Amino acid sequence: MTGVGAPPRVALVGASGHGLWHRRIIAPLHDAGRLELVALVDVRPVEAAPDAPVPAGTGVFTDHREMLAATRPDVVVICTPPHTHLPIALDAIRAGADLLLEKPPVLSLADHRTLAAALAEAGRVAQIGFQALGSVALHELVAAVADGRLGRVTGISTVASWQRTDGYYARAPWAGRRSLDGRPALDGVLVNPLAHAVMQCLAVAGAAVAAGAVARLAGADGTPPDWPAQMELERYRTRPIEVDDTAALRATLGCGLPVLAAVTLAGEDFVAGEVIVQGTAGRAVLEYPTDHLTLPGDPGPREVPGRVNLLENLLAHRADPAAVPLIAPLSRTAAFTALVQAISAAPEPELVGGERVVSTGTGADRVLTIRGINAALRRAAAEGALLSELGVPWAVKPHRAAVERETGDA
Template structure:
């Protein structure tokens, strides 16, 4: 059985959707029947010849209703486009973050249930085959009693990153929530992955969220933040995340125990086990979200990232959205590197502050970072 797809947003991340569908098509599993992008199809990568390109979803649905609509569109369009596709009779794969508000997620899940159509979210790390091994190691007592989880992400972003679109780096655009900050978009996987490992994927699994939001770039949203989440089971998860680091280091989740720790590099599916007996490293495969969705529709395989299992992450997003505006980092602690549109800021010792936040379960101001103060 061939699953038909329509792809929205083909000049951004949607090109990866097209590439993955092409691989599935080579196996006789999928076919692109339409795409939509206001910029048209010129220059689009991996777009099969003869596939019609429409200006928007409404025009596309007037001609064809595919089995699946994939959305690689601006954050604030996720909910309305996904709901439109569901009501038309299509299943949906939507890129992260699932929606721009927690209320939109609730509406999206309700619409999915009402229409009998599913929503898969593009949290690619959820497809890692490392999860069962992490669960086994924790439950076997290999690292002793679980004491918490930490997340560290230290990336850099140039000025050009925030110049690519009107919504980049905004909290609100034309009166509509966007929430395009480090916690909720570029390093969203760090937060969502840790919550999944902690066994707390849904909104009702989160008891509280404490956070501090800052920016080194001249943007509205946060590019450097510390976040502490407490689950209803009492587990603490603390994150130090920045886009103002000196480079692009693979982000990690640290599963902390009384006898050791697990370190999961979720972008390349590597897992380190560190105890008094030594250190081991294992590399895992992963299943893509589109492949998993096809297998769900054709074989009944469970979804890896159903929308409702991003509820805990959306609780964090909602805390970010409703928090006071991020505070600018004092320029005295920021060094700009590079030239022109490719220049980028680096906050002094930010890698250390992020690592300490995750290890000590403290926000930046609680650690004494000289540029930090409580923000929410």
């Protein structure tokens, strides 16, 4: 463990693939002496890159348990497939480490509670990798909601239109899968690539509830006002995968506020990801990947620069917990996990095919696009409606379900 005055010892589990992004964040902090990168772990070969080197003295391992025993890190960054998060996290906590755990942290509320209990018992903390929560633009939007600039918030929605190739779904054994090795994997559009869009909506909703800027502050059945009480879900796919690449989800919170996500990985024109907040006094739009924000009275979108890096925030919190709260603690993601669990229990996605889908490219670079999908998703987000409610010809009847309520320390 770190001695007095020494920088915290950091290990990264999952050092290839998306792990390279974490290595690019870690590298300058290591060079500046703010942390010591003691280990990289991956079942694949770990290769150095110009902006992601393997510093001298950094151990390279294929087994995280061997690494924990050999290096005793203070912080473990976990960037592995979602269905592996919990066992690796529990091992790291037992070894005395704090966590930076990629999203989604876990795939059920039971696992969420298990992780929360382990953290509490060991006196450790976990930061969850929803990096867009560190956005200054989000902070400004939340402040505007709290200050009443939008009046009473009546709806929150998000729209995003991305593309993914056939190669994307061949990137790993868990890609496009509903489960793997007997555990949920759920590599769907709402849970993995566009999870940030859903989490941003929940963050804004929580701020609106905290400010009293919603219709009511208690659910009729006792559901907490910022917790999803009901879910309506339409799931679609354009490929022989087990999860959705296109989805429309509407969650109704305990306060009655609807939160709608209309997203696709089979899009036409690129829509980075917009969070739309509708209020009785105005409308706000946050393009969360680029931190462009439009508030009531603004002539158009404006960039609001600045993001607090989640690893730096975790290090600062470790140094002074009272003065520096975590931006994305595990507790903040409980409502998201409840939705993930509900999505996991939903029926298989409906196939959209034939003339409704356009194919471009070949081999691993092939892309499938649903005709007219962008207009449909934008209308859904604008009206707070599901695709079936808009009369989209290939839309199916939504799956409706109650969402499990938070209990204990979840």
